[in-house]
Amino acid sequence: MRDFALAPRTISRSSGGLADSVFERAELDPTLPVLARRPEGSSGAWQEVTAVELRDEVVDLAKGLVASGISPGHRVAIMARTRYEWTVLSYALWTVGAEVVPIYPTASREQVEWILHDAGCVAVVVEDEQAVMTVGSVCASLPRLRHVWQLDADALDDLRERGRVIPLATVESLRRIVLPDSTAVVAYTSGTTGRPLGCALSHRGLASPVDILLEGWRHITAAPGEQPSVLAFLPFSHVYGLMIQGVCIRGGLLMAHEPDLDEEALAAALQSFRPTYFYAVPSVFEKIYKNFLRAAQQSGRGALFERAADTARDFALACERQRLGEGPGPGFDLRLQHALYERTVYRRLRAALGGRARRATSGGSTLNRELSLFYEGIGVYVHDGYGLTETCGGITMQPLGREKSGTVGRPLPGVDLRVADDGEILVRGPSVFQGYVNDEAASRAALYGGWLATGDLGRLDADGYLTITGRKKDIIVTTSGKSVAPAALEHRLRMHPLIHQAVVVGDNRPCVGALLTLDPVFLAHWRGVLVAQQDPSVREAREENALREEIARAVAAANSTVSRSESIRVFRVLPEPFDLANGLLTPSMKLRRDEIVRRYAMEIDAMYQARSAGARRTPEEDLLNWDDSDNVFR
Template identity: 80%
Template sequence: MRDLGLAPPPVRPLTGGLADSLFETAATDPTLPLLARRPHPSSSTWEEVTAVEVRDEVTAVAKGLIASGISPGHRVAVMARTRYEWTVFSYALWAVGAEVVPIYPTSSRDQVEWILRDAECVAVVVEDEQAIMTVGSVCGTLPRLRHVWQLDAGGLQQLVEAGEFVPFATVESLRRIVLPDSTAAIMYTSGTTGRPLGCALSHRGLASPCDTLLAGWGHTVVPPGERQGSVLAFLPFSHVYGLLVQGLCVRGGLLMGHEPDLSGEALASALRTFRPTYFTAVPSIFEKIYKNFLRTAQQSGRGALFERAADTARDFAAALERHRLGGGPGPGFDLRLQHALYERTVYRKLREALGGRICRATSGGSPLNRELSLFYEGIGIYVNDGYGLTETCGGVTAQPLGREMSGTVGQALPGVDIRVADDGEILVRGPSVFQGYVNNEAATRAALRGGWLATGDLGRLDSDGYLTITGRKKDVIITSSGKSVSPALLEQRLRQHPLVHQAVVVGDNRPCIGALITLDPEFLAFWRDSLAARSDARAREAREENALREEIGRAVAAANSAVSRPESIRVFRVLPEPFDVASGLLTPSMKLRRDAIVRHYEAQIDAMYQARSRMPREHLSDDVAHWDEGDSVFG
């Protein structure tokens, strides 16, 4: 049964649209810094923009939209990276009652055409010349599309100039007639199989998880003694998680900085210069940061020190968790002493690399590995692993303050109900559940069953209401012997190894479970350099191959330790290139397109299993997974 002992107080019911909170903040606290931007990408300084300045810019753009014929209910696409103009434009659209249709800027021509046509968009905002060319190539098939504005060519300024003579009162009259149940956004799913579906999300739906999280957890964003918290927005606003972050910041009066570049170097620079107090990311980002910490330590000859400090951090956090859940006394004297030593020598430096001010963080998009969660808590940054999906406006669960449990996604948010069906599928009911799929009543009926949303995710609820995600219903693998295996845990455990970048578990209608593995390019380069230093040139290639077999074999064995023998990986193959969006093997939100990967690597998968079938029977019972002798990731 769900324990609501720490449920936050009820939030104020929404009476209008999403733009209202911006206008209210501008009226009550006009000088509050609300947004921050860099004058140019390489700048180390950030310009703060106050609430009243943001409101005035939003109003000016809204007037331009009205002058351009954009009316309540019209749908306008935004095809751009996470940047300052995205926020201004979306709030301008909501101020006039229009609907935002986010499109990933990396989307293909066919995807752009499908979304613009399916959503019946009348206009689109793009970022650069490349996007103009993509939209231009499909305009002939889109008779409703009337406007294309390019941000890098002064698109917002053009709108401001066009709306110069539109009265402010016109914007106000349109904003005040927006109802909470009006559609605010059409968010298209990633489309891991088939065409992406457009989820209609209301103003109430998008505001509900924001207001609930701010009421119960908002104070955790602000460091003690400070007035305002800050968040670096770099997750795509084209994904519901990114849109949730934007809503939290604007509705909660948090300072939000925009970072459009997702490269490791750009993100590291933004963290050092913006110095956020709260960090929001997906598990792959947390994994990458950890691996960067480890690689940097090894390069400086402090790898062993880092690993001891990491182990202590995890042990310390696990002891804290047992104590707060009523299962233990907390860290003992020796562990506290060790932790204090590493706090001075290691942990403080790790936090400084992330800006030095982050007090807590949130992970979403997919479950965060428990060991990784404990590591971050142990170094002083608790990561709140939550759960949500596009169809729920991003917010379903959160960790209850004071009773956080790593390895789970926490408990249902107040006002949200969760249950698990007999087949393990998670069902959700609450105010943030979407209105339905655009132009697809059959899909809507299949997803909404008697008021409950069938999420397609698999999980389990414990007696205290903590939810653990175990995988996706459609991803379950059934081997030729009839064994059902959910790949998520195995893939998560494989990625814990520093050399492993991506992992896809396969095995449908096969005699056993297998895996396709890609390597982390940066860690691989460092690993090869360190290996080369210990061998002569002639022996280096053979040594690399043998050593890599052993390393990946250890990663597979570690993953297998978390499952039963019939569920374990018996064969694997290392691929020479990572999966990416351009090849169609990842969605724009970086999720695996499993069907596409299996089709693309069909020959390699067949060869992997054929090699296993040729092995002498005595080797098939070995615990070490098989790697073809001909495999080489170096040549």
Template identity: 80%
Template sequence: MRDVALAPPATSPLTGGLADSVFETAARTPTLPVLARRSAPSGPWEEVTAVELRDEVVDLAKGLIASGVSPGHRVAVMARTRYEWTVLSYALWAVGAEVVPVYPTSSRDQVEWILRDARCVGVVVEDEQSVMTVGSVCATLPSLRHVWQLDAGALDDLTRRGEVIPQTTVDSLRRIVLPDSTAVIAYTSGTSGRPLGCALTHRSLASPCDTLLAGWGKTAAPPGQQPSVLAFLPFSHVYGLMVQGLCLRGGILMGHEPDMSAEALSEALRTFRPTYLYGVPSVFEKIYKNFLRAAQEAGRGALFERAAGTARDFAAAVERQRLGRGSGPGFDLRLQHALFERTVYRRLRAALGGRVHRGTSGGSPLHPDLSLFYEGIGIYVHDGYGLTETSGGITMQPLGRERTGTVGQALPGTEIQVADDGEILVRGPSLFQGYVNDDASTRATLWGGWLATGDLGHLDHDGYLTITGRKKDVIITSGGKSVAPTALEQRLRLHPLVQQAVVVGDNRPCVGALITLDPEFLAHWRRNLPSLHGGDSSSREAREENALREEIGRAVATANSSVSRSESIRVFRVLAEPFNQANGLLTPSMKLRRDTIVRHYAAEIEAMYQARARVPRETAPPEVLSWDDSDDVFR
């Protein structure tokens, strides 16, 4: 082993279960707003106080008891991120039951596998379609007794059913929940193979939340403001559950937005006005591209790009100063930044509600240029790192010593090691108990209390961790060159036209890429392409294809500038459709199913490499012509 980072514990040990925080907050500050809900998708936000939430949790817990749900029983929740998800999960924890999150977009086979593997006694679904999905597999699920539908008023029915149960019964059950009791069976997204159920305890889920709140809670809002978070990440994923835990344990006002479309999310951000933003890289990339597209449509594209460049330069200079490596922004840079603050940056912040000043990106690495951009416009966004098996985040940027391009240092109480092959190993209080019904996989992942994460990275001398990719994603070309695809894919996605990218090349002579385009930006790009005006339709299409080929060629060339020649992309193909959950190429947590993508596009990949030797070099864009043995193929 090498590169060890260790931070001392900093929080008090947990004495009960997760539901206790709802009751403790209600007793301490009964009128504190803790949740916000809307009766209609675009309706006004209505605040729910701590005591009101506690009463809803108690009433629903009584209904669960009346329905036969007991300590240790497992109940699946198959719904989008919505208000009922939070009330239901805390009601289940209050009676000692275990929550089994299921993505509402899961297939019939996935639903059957999870409900059977977890031996669920009940499942809460959102709509009639989900009822039909569960109903089609009920015959194979002998443990399943209840199917509750949220949109059909299931929670109201449960509340009425529980009226005969005294509150003391709920209190008694809640008080016997131990910190090391299982709270959640979280199934991995399943980028390859069947999902595995990670058993997470009340202690493991609370640990990162309490540590982050103790050390960084004051950064969630400016002084004098109650922190607020718009929850739109799936609660079916541990990242979303951690956000929920942070809010309920830290007195942070939380609103729910079930629709992750750009329009719905934009409207919710403007009206809810959060102070802190939790997202994944694709969200922060999309926000940036929407800023750029709006500026270009208003005829201010050049102004935005200058402002964005100034923001990155300013943030980089500030970082060098706080790390003791420079004197900070010079006079001219400070002057330019101040000008753009008045004319550009404050308008960008207003589009996000006007109050966001910090954020976290998790799930996969965020490109440093984007992190610097957001910091430069007044919203510090850093990378977070964690896994389902670690119950959420395990690193954080030290206050006043934040370092872009890293995921920070180990949380207090957590140890991180990097093995000789570059794999990151983790030990600490947030680790899972193991995989349910799969001792072999548990033994293969947990080694003497250390979790083998499957991620690759390195620690510097100050203990900052940098993630370089997934161990199983490393590509080995036929020439024996090992290539981590993450950096190339990150750089490609920075181009406004590129929505997704998958780098390929196992047992191939060179690295290649499959690229999908952002449909909104593509439409905008087509409208603003002068060379397309005039001529017949066939000639316009040919000019458009040539222009698009050149533009994507520039994106590939830019990506290649960040890696060595042997790691550069020499061949690529633009695909007609994106990777999404509907075609099975994207997990519900927005991660690429690489193995599935390679199998799905096997014929295209083969044709792409065969065409490499046949396409005349003079047809390639100038940027691509500078590469050795390069090629580009459009579909």
């Protein structure tokens, strides 16, 4: 094994609970805007909420919770999108020592029932009537559940009114007995296989990475003299969203909420709020890039965009080599070309993020190196970090001035990180979770000698930068005995604008294959361009052939990054995407691989049979005869 830890070691400044930061900020800087909200149903101007106003809202709501019988240690579920009330409610619950149990609002009836039962929740907060009906349908199996509060039915106003009889001293006394090692959140894993497990996360654990990031990186979140601002749109039901909320509240960043995840709503919110710092998951960065490309092609500037994108990546690569001491930096011609595109292209691209963001963070899964270099080249460096629910969020980050794209950075101060002989990443530090609720066996399996076995595979380079290579359980073993990590191939496939999703398969098969879905928006654009260039009488056949050839080129480009034995030899394009509605994505947008393989077993069989028809061969002989990618479309 090889160890690496980043010095100096630091300890979270937390001496109480997470709610203390709301009260401390109100005392130190009462007029500082900390939240921004819009009137319900409005897309107009944002209204700022000061630190003292937030504290007063939290106190009033905390009183209502006490009046409703919520006590320290009680678990209350929040089943809502990323909205203003989520933040106020979570800090009110932490004020009285209660534990928050986040539930994705898109969770199924079975998932809701399991989480509420397993966590022993005494109350649940939902958004609308439909969610009330979902909870109501499982109440019979939840003897501990006493309250169902509906946000859209003025439940919080009712709680505030009920709490008028509770003295402030009661709330203050409850807040002061919350200890750093008390459980703050029970966050359930996405459940890609089997039932989700509840991770017990302490106040100290959640505060630790937040405080370290604020200490070392807060100054990059805005221009000097400007208050940093963040638009929160990813689910607070995921630890990544919770960490961003913590960074904003503890660090005094102005935070706004956008509950709708569709492109139009997010784009409008970015334009109106204009955050100084942007955060997202890789699929969002991929989608934004494809939208840039599509818009350029539709305006007849596709070739200009591609040249500008190539220049951006070349410029970022030269800058990276310079800061790592491996090169002199961009030459005169490259600087001149980059400056030209800055005036004509890059500044317009940054405007899509509101125009003020110069840095961003990607999390949830790894970001493609080429995409990272592109964003750096246009003037928005994306810090790719690594973390998981069991570590309360981030445990690595790019060191300032020594950033290296394609990696997830180096361990945060105070975090020990080790890569085992089989490539599994092991972590030890103050943010590691307390264990899985009601499952001691799973806790013992994950925590050994103080080390958390993450289930992720990775490698450390000579300078201590971590590269994620995949998930241990996702490794594919072909019939020839070749082990293949699918993540790199899938990342490269998704870089093609036509490809929306990719799942690499091949367990106990003669070679590696792939299931692909297409981006419907870009496909429509691609078809439109093709139609304009063809004779209508032969359009349909030529269009199908052209699409096959284009996808085959995307597969060949992905194959160029791996060895021949790891390359994709067969693929199939599916007619519909993997999404929440069909149960093939987790709420945190991760692929349910086992379910996808089960659901499309017939298609996978047909994909391989189409190329293996003929004489019997040994597995080795069979592999040697898979020379070209299969372009079978369903």
